[in-house]
Amino acid sequence: MAINDAMKFIRTTQKDKELRQTIYKIEPERFFPELAELGYNFTMYEFEESVNMMHVKCQSKEEADQLMQTSMWFKMIVS
Secondary structure: OHHHHHHHHHHHHHHOHHHHHHHHOOOHHHHHHHHHHOOOOOOHHHHHHHHHHHHHOOOOHHHHHHHHHHHHHHHHHHO
């Protein structure tokens, strides 16, 4: 399911520096197809939905802040 892929992507990128470096190298017009090749098949809408779902479940301000930082980072990379 795409939203699960987006959630997995968020959790993984928060911890995996190598994945983040790979993502920086993706050309903007190939961004989502290349993410799908890496096993993360979702759209921008599904990413935003997953952030909203995860935000509701945050147990602390720090956890929520980290999620929002990841969301802003992703949106910066995609644009």
